[in-house]
Amino acid sequence: MSRASDHTPLKNPPKVTPSPRPSSSVLLISPTNQILLLHRVRTSSSFPSAHVFPGGTLSAKHDGEIPAPDSPLRHEDGEAYRLAAIRETFEESGILLAKNKKTGRLLTELGDKEREEGRKAVHGGKVKFTEWLAEKGGVADTDALIPFTRWITPPNVPKRFTTQMYLYFLPLPTTSSSSSSSSRPSASSLSAETDEVVIPTPTPDGGLEHTAARFLPAAKWLSLARSNRIILFPPQFFLLSLLSPHLGTTLTSATCPIPPRAALAAEREALEEFLAAPSAVGGTPEPSWADACISPVVLGPGQYGDGKGTMTVLRLDQAGEEAGMVGRERRGVREWVVMTRFQKEGPRDVDVKRAGEVFGEGWERGKL
Template identity: 50%
Template sequence: MTEKVDYARTKLQPPSPSSSIIFVSSKNEILLLHRVKTSSSFPSAHVFPGGNISLQDGEFLPQDIDPARHACDDALQYRQAAIRELFEESGILLAKDQVTGRLIYVNQADRERGRHAIHEQRVTFRQWLKEQKPTAEPDTDALIPFTHWITPANMSKRFTTQMYLYFQPFPDSSEERSGVGFRVEEELREEDQIPSSDGGLEIQEARFLPACEWLKMSRSRQVILFPPQFLLLHLVSRFLDRLPRLEGASMEEMKRRRLELLRFVHSGSPPWTQKCILPRTIKVLPDKRHVLALDSPGLEMQGVDKRGETEMVVLVRFEKEGPRDVDVRWKKDIIGNDTKASL
């Protein structure tokens, strides 16, 4: 059991439970959302779809009773929030028929009306879903845990975020659910899952690109990526962006890359499905970039058998507009002052 943190005494901000989806398209591209510059969280940054857990996702212990409530990572509430937030922010609906096990089809006009009604709290996601099809339910089983992140204690706004992978079905897929390709309703077409902004409420653009392209844009300062997004894109890119590039890869090759990524996600000690990470600065390089260690799960996880990533570190320059010049390196190389070594 976790040891409760005395937030009043320590003057720390309790982290808010949230979740995010690393959504992999049928072309093995990754969905990122460009947040508006007036956003209270991650302004102007490119982020994975996601957000805070709400009561409609399921009840958590109130913060003032048990601030360490986020210790139950990968609870059903996290999964339901991830799918609801994806729908609200991008219009992509991940719901299946309980009878057939297939993803359901809802036309674009109804999806647009639904996502705004849910965001405005005129209806819950589950209520709206049942109105579309009584046997529909969020496709929570297809989410694959891929690290849990906790915001450093010195930040005024903190989150405890469960990350998930989700693989969009390939076109005309008739496979049984296998983790890389799922059955879908006959009417569900690829163009029905094209993402869109939420009208500028929080998101100004929703876009698919290969993970390697997002990383390239971050390195050239065209987009802002926070360390968790950069690291996870870096890991995903190692498998999904291998040569030949996506446009030249067959469907069988794309499936093989997904399977290799899945094997990686379930590997390690602990596996990446269970890593819990609170980034912390262990060194500042001569170029003013911070070296973030990823091995600690943080104060809230004391007394719980949770560990982070011990072999990699993230380099980042913190600027007023957000994190810049982010990169991923082997920890042994950085501790040895070899700042040019790269993964």
């Protein structure tokens, strides 16, 4: 016979670590190599008031079968993650990353009204995304998504995600302009092909989740975050810092003339070379940017100062406990750390530094 005490609730039951929810995000690169960020509403339950890449959680209705929490595919790139990335980009910015099934080119011939009606219907669950696309003669351009790290929220955070990040390059413009911003088209609406494929200007979702949607060079977004004029969380700041030396270097402000197509293409080639180049820390190879899995480990606040007081340091070398479920080794990156001050409104004074600069030479030798 069981005792009554066997069924008495514990006063302080052990905390159960929530399982991370599958999600996708896209670093969408404009025809002039700028990056799209969305400004989240202040009341959002995730990243309130922050600037984020378009993206969101996977939907079984729209994106197909979602890997179960104990599945080895839960933390791997897959079709459901890719469909979610394209669907969420459409819902949140109005930009449709889909191909015309007949021509194989971007499906940009939809009118503004038709596109917005579809956007609202998909977001409201009135129509399945892939079915709506098929009715318009399109198919999601999942093959063009380039995996660019996975992030798993640390277990000490109550709302957790396992997020597959992707890069997507919108087509380069065919012509360049030396005119000023007052007379030239916006960077996102430039002709991308000789027969006038036009990328629509991104727009927010009417205030449901975002209040603004804008393309800017990666360096400009970082500058705004460093001056605390916008909020960027560590994953967004870190990934933008990787793109900044390569993309948008010839288009530094809204008043700059549009760079020649060859210069824009050279920027993209430089980024592709960076992404493909092998690297190592202390003789240990780093994972590729496509395969890196990062679950930040928080250190501090502690002794790491910058003249403004102590900073919280986030190590990026751990993949997290869940990554071990995939049946193969997943690793983060040892070369870099993110430094910030977590305040009530979000992270402030965010910066990226090499781990060796923060921890000393012992880090590179694997002794820390």
